[in-house]
Amino acid sequence: MKKSKQATIVDVASEAGVSIATVSNVINRRKVPMSPETVRKVEEAIARLGYRRNVMATNLSRRRSNELGLVLPHFGGYYGRFAEKLERKFHRYGYHLSVFSAADMDPEVEMRHIEHLLQRRVDGLVSHGLAISMHSTQQLVGEGTPLVIFNGWGWPSDITKLAVNLDFAKASSEAVRYFLAHGCRAVFYAGRRKGMGANDQRIEGFLAGLDGETRADVHALLDAGDLGVAGVLEEALRLSGDIRPIGIYTFNDSLALELIAECHERGIRVPDEVQLIGMDNEHFAKASYPSITSFEMPVDLQASLVTGFLMRQMGEELDEMSAELLDSYLNQMQGHELLIDMEMVVRNSTQNG
Amino acid sequence: MKKSKQATIVDVASEAGVSIATVSNVINRRKVPMSPETVRKVEEAIARLGYRRNVMATNLSRRRSNELGLVLPHFGGYYGRFAEKLERKFHRYGYHLSVFSAADMDPEVEMRHIEHLLQRRVDGLVSHGLAISMHSTQQLVGEGTPLVIFNGWGWPSDITKLAVNLDFAKASSEAVRYFLAHGCRAVFYAGRRKGMGANDQRIEGFLAGLDGETRADVHALLDAGDLGVAGVLEEALRLSGDIRPIGIYTFNDSLALELIAECHERGIRVPDEVQLIGMDNEHFAKASYPSITSFEMPVDLQASLVTGFLMRQMGEELDEMSAELLDSYLNQMQGHELLIDMEMVVRNSTQNG
DNA sequence: CTGTTAGCGCGTTCAG
């Protein structure tokens, strides 16, 4: 009650008429034997004073924070869902997760967040592999803090022990083959430079998918950042001459939706003339007109693997299921990059059946 | 270098051959005069050792954290954007913002986050006015921590000094009147119970909008949670008999999009037979087919007002523009709830012109 | 200009 500030453990101790050690024992539910009477007195004092433990003091003293940090490109869609999953999973192990957005890949903001997390002495870090350079990350994180990357490619193993990646390349190949198998002799990839590594993976997969038995007469890589959405469509149509239908595989559902809008505008029929496949399986992909064929993001699985690996690296005991799951993936891993398959969800923006 | 742990201020001091006070002065760029030579030595030592300040120790000692917390219903759409804006604005005042999602209104998760923020001794809190009960909040936050609510109605002034709300009621009235002025003699509100306060506001505005010069022959409140999306459409059509067009004002764009999909499914023409107005002006509202008439969320303005008020409450000096803006809103405030107008964006899901 | 020292709130021995 002194100074009308927050009560401390000392206040509680004197209020309950015990020592601070006892209060600490009660708070942390230690195994040391205490009389129920004592426990009750302490708990009452805590309630009466509205005592709330100061985690800064706790962590300082314990020399560990039980806090983890997650850095996202932004909060929207898949990333937000991933964050929520991850938070819940870490919580089961007694860790608290703080989530930060790099505000759509602003390197300065991203840097600030990572620096702050490190200053807060988080026990571990999870980050997308995007905005800031690997060098900066190296500098920042150094040897100290365990770092797991998700959706990042080509990270040296001295900075991260593991990257948990969605297999965009494979999905992209699948998309191309789907187009080829469904009458498209002209196929395009509509990308986003800004997607960086994730964009490169899609390109790689796209090109690989072209090498099947059925071949495309026309194909090209287009970028929505350079050409704009309308520009992408125009260029695709121009390159295709009178080949129909054409297939456009897009960086994400959002871009696919915009292309559909562009088609409506010009009276181009989807999927008769233009077929589209997106990525992310966003909510609107199902409800758009026509609905968008896309790839479902295995958010939960990805979060489980990230959690499992980081927890194990930090010396936590995994439950049997988690351990088994993690190991099965680690076994078939190449380098220190682990790949997760994605499933295509066929809808009406492609010819189906 | 001892124990291969993180270097401390003591390590830096001895490495540089100065006292820890000097190091502290350098780190915090205090106004005390120091020889450039000393500063250089300290900075070199810092770089050499890879020293990074421990904010827990700093905050403990300073008895303030310079940290703020934000609790969101979830990370998606408007909320995520709001969070990013807020983070940037607070940063200008030297505060760091940690954002948490209640995982789509899970009260337990929400509670956990608030409790954790309080244990971290954040200097202030911003929260949506939704999942947890006011009573719990009362308990949790008590007198100690400044709290600003956004989009929350009916909060007692002893727990929050200010609620910064989007004027959903006004927008809803406007939506209804738009329908009436554009030939709809049957109008409906398609809500979401889960929206709670925000849903109530829409209902209130919807009903108020019915009381203009032009009247509706049929109107009703429908809930997508109870009836499902298809159910809402069916019920609206049933109640309307052969009145056409009908107008459906929806809780948000997402629901509007689903209703459009439902219309496509049944061959119902939008906007000829059914007109729709959504809310949030999400990215897909513009690109959907037909595009969705919606209300733009003044995220930046709302974030500015929240920032301004909280900063002032915490004794920070606002710049002139911010102060002026804040005051102009505070002056026309009723109670301690401040209302922000939203602008309707007319698109093709309504008859326009 | 620089060094000393007493806290900040809590965890952790270790003798009682």
Add this chain to the structure above:
DNA sequence: CTGAACGCGCTAACAG
């Protein structure tokens, strides 16, 4: 079971 004492890393007077 309990209480005293030290340490965590840093800030903030206060001396020098």
